[in-house]
Amino acid sequence: MNSNPMYMEYVDDADPQPAPRRGWRILGWVCIGMSVLMVVGSLTAYGLYRQAFGNISHQDVNAQLGPDRPKKLNKALNILLLGSDTRTGANAKYGRRMKSDPPRSDTMILLHLSPGGGQAMGISFPRDLMIRMPSCKGESGQVYPAEERAQINSAFTKGGAACVIKTIESISNIRVDHFMQVDFNGFKSITNAIGGVPVCLPKAVNDPQSKLRLSAGKHNIKGETALAYVRVRHGLGDGSDLDRIKRQQKFMGALANKALSAGVVSNPKKLLALMNAATKSLTTDNELTPQVMMDIAQEMQGVSSGKLRFVTVPSGPDPLDPNRVALSANAQSFFAAVRNDKTVPEKPKAGTQQIPPNQVRVRVFNGSGIDGQASRVADDLESQGFQVTVGGNAPSLTTTTRVLYGSGADQHSKTLAALIPSRPQPTARSGGTPGIVDLVIGRDWTNLKSAGGGIPKQQGEIRANDDICKET
Template identity: 40%
Template sequence: MTADLTNGDEGRRAGRRSRALRIAGLTLAGALVLAVGAAGWAYWQLNDNIKSVDINSALGDDRPLKATPTPTASAEELPTEALNILVLGSDTRSGAENRALGGGDSEGGRSDTAMVVHLDPGRSTATVVSIPRDTLVTRPSCPLEDGGSTAIAYNSMFNSAYSVGGPVCAVKTVESVTGVRMDHYIEIDFAGFAKLVDALGGVTVTTEEDIDDEDSHLTLEAGTHHLDGKQALALARTRHGIGDGSDLGRIELQQQLVKALLEQVSATDLLTDPAKLYRVADAVTGSLTTDTGLDSLTELTRLGRSLGGLSADAVTTVTMPVVPAPSDPNRVVADEPEAGELWESLR
């Protein structure tokens, strides 16, 4: 009789363990389904954030040749060939956030910041060349979405290309000025830059002189500062509160910010913090416009992974050599032959 009771108790305990294991298994399976669903939703959301422009189709074959042919690579292999990317910071006021950060309600937008990013073969070193927006150039005729085209403009400010013809005209003007083929195009607006800095936890910069700029609303004493997104954007836009008040002083601050961002990304282990990784990805993709070659999360991730060995110390920042324009002391023109030699070195 005792043996029968013992066997009954063990049977009931075994049954309870079996049910508990089944419940645990179902819970784990449910969690996995939810995780996969959440990951799928996140991927769709981030992918859907990205806006793109088909620059290759718009410009056709009337462009500089690629510096090197793109080698055939499998999906698992990361690209390592040289690459030139035009990166624009747009001062568009579209949307409430951009209007608030831009300090105005003006329509349209301009290329507030223009950088040609040249990635050397192997992707372990890079050169970032800033083009002053006040540079007078010959703006080529650019195709428009309605099938028409803009007229050639002489002694036109560089940043007017974006205003009259958007990303397509910005790329064509850069290629006309430099003779360098832009393999890709990336544009980020005010709100996107500020959100990116905040998502990374801010950036640390050191200013060599006091800054007090009424236009960018930034006041900083000389020294080291940890800036949030709004402050970093104000620093990138500071012009009249530093140096001689020209665009060249602002470019130096922007180049400093580029290196600070690279250092912050390197110091932040995003792979161990999925929540922060999502915030960074959402900040980047939510305010991003690219060419169609980079308009998916897959392609952007592949580009990012190929830059895994690129440190801030391996990035050289320079400004296109310029001199005051003979026609207008408030404008500049390319200083030749130095400017041409710089572009030749990238080609």
Template identity: 40%
Template structure:
């Protein structure tokens, strides 16, 4: 079983990671100033809710199928990709997206023209046997080499050097985000799942909230979050505020926010497993409707049957069998609001996952990290 460890990184468009400057290897870039928001949810949680509700027939079946949006990643990227590893493991890129169109507008974030961006990214590696997993959070304000890519509409986008990681999604959507992650990691993504702001909020409300405990007060007007130290049952708005907050706790960095997000994911997993959904068919279908409306998937997961098959292989993974780390980075000595890939340690992470092995502790020791690790725990 993978051992837990917790390092953390950053965001494009937002002030980025705020912390003392440290020297780091790599390219120096000037800061960018636009403010951006983020959220996240794990692939197997979203899919796990779908599998609970995906047993209907007739109208309900077709309704759920009609909810699911999909992107043909394989068609867009073609054959210029890492080789698929046939060792029983799976790699899923999970993105949280925001937009100012539709119901997301009131939640903030996104762009004024209604286009979407991804401000949270995680690679979920499911080990052979599907009993444990590792999750690698990719900081948004990591400066990367973005490869040339073709989006789902057939438009080719030029490569770019030293740009924010999430510029891949805002430039070319899901296909370019997958291409960039594959280029960085050398690992082929078997699946892609994207969750949006409004869907995340409604999903938490439909679940009846998520129980957490905070060890200190969290007060962040920007994310509309005000929590006293102690136990809480977060509704959808509060949960969204928690996974977005950066200035309400710790050093105000996005690395700290990632630590909060990782703690919330574990609490969410525990909540899904403990609320007895199987006793209420109405609740199952309500959750299935919300989940399928909230997600965009790769074309291999575009139907309820596909999601049921996928999720059934993940439902044995509990929060205790999950390791969560942040991709190894160091602060950019030219700009403390940006981070650079720690190439030697980064290689240890991706080599371990490529070989279906536990991420070694040495891969995350001495890397940049936030100060919110122990602020939130499952309630």
């Protein structure tokens, strides 16, 4: 085992130990941070948020960050969600031998809120990601020199939230607007407050390390069982870090889906219990005031669970260490899409009518002769907000892509045609389905332009409204 605490071999995840160790990935950290933003808008209607906001601690990180930061390019918001594995106070029961160890952050998710609140994306950064660590200033003012090669979660151990922000900004060039940091003490409380979170196990699990014992199939879990579910590694999946991230993203999605459900948002008692559970272990930057949270929540009120996406930053095996991961070649193009996200369409010119994608119903037919093309294009359309179904193969192959519309969908068809590089002229379809736009993909199809600069669908992404038993 490597004795350097900054490198963190995490053998505790692989070998039995008499006490729980820091290899956990308590998704409750992130669930807590996300729940605050999701439910606060609903709480305002009942005037109950003031008590909950009083639970939140604040931290000034501006002096640590300094002026040399990425420029803000749009009105999107990027909130860094951090989990601290501190074993102080009530958290000591989850690793008493570690209560004197410096806290670390095993959960790092950048919550990206598109301009206008139309979409949200949680971007996971694996704890084992090897990166170039920038120089940063610790909480006491000490300066840590830059490192050519370091594990990303060591940034928190060095300088807390500010060093993680500095690191994320350095590798992505994305401006981080706020941070929310929580420990896992509130995890059980939040799963209890929401009435449990639905999960689906592909096989039975009986893991002595996490004490998770569940049969295959669907379960509604909370409290200690939920805690065991998000920390188990060897009892489910292939035991890899990335496999566990996928499972935990599904857990976050299921929690978000339930938090946004009518059974929670319309129940003041449940909302207040959830809010209190979420804020009791929460620390934010000084600028993330109650009023700012209220403003964010108001913008997010239009975000349904289907518009909440979870992805892992593009990465693959580290060529220098197979037990670590490194950013892949397409990571920078992904970061660029996040930086330049302008999902909210520009206002139409005077005298014109523009139908937003979320009001356009599209049926996709494959006339290209390329297997699976209709499904791929449908996924791209859906990621930009269109209501999409796949119609299957077209009656015959076609060289050019066509846009056809049924009665009442002429303006809707223009929204779709504007995003196709070949700019096909929409045509009325004889016998077409009223209100439906048909897209017939031809051999000339290249890609779909972005509706104002939104983030294209990512491989392996998860949506909060996905079937919990869906394989990812």
